[in-house]
Amino acid sequence: MRVEADVRRCVGAGQCVLTDPSLFDQDDEDGTVVLLTSEIDDDHVEAARDAVRLCPSGALSLADDR
8 A cells, every 4th residue: 555645735734744653744844744655564554544534635645556
C-alpha cells in the first residue's frame, strides 16, 4: 500500500502528522504535508487510513499496489 499527497489541496491542518508522525511531516514554510515515505508497511496501514479519513482538504489518498 502507498500513500499519496496532493500538496496543492493541502491546507496545512496537520491532522496527518498528529495521526502518524513517522509517515507525515509539515513543510516549515507553508505547513503543507510532507510524506516521509510513500510505501506503508503493515504496522502503519491503519494510521494511514485514519490520516486519509481525517484530512479536511482531501489531500491524502491510498493506493493498493497488490
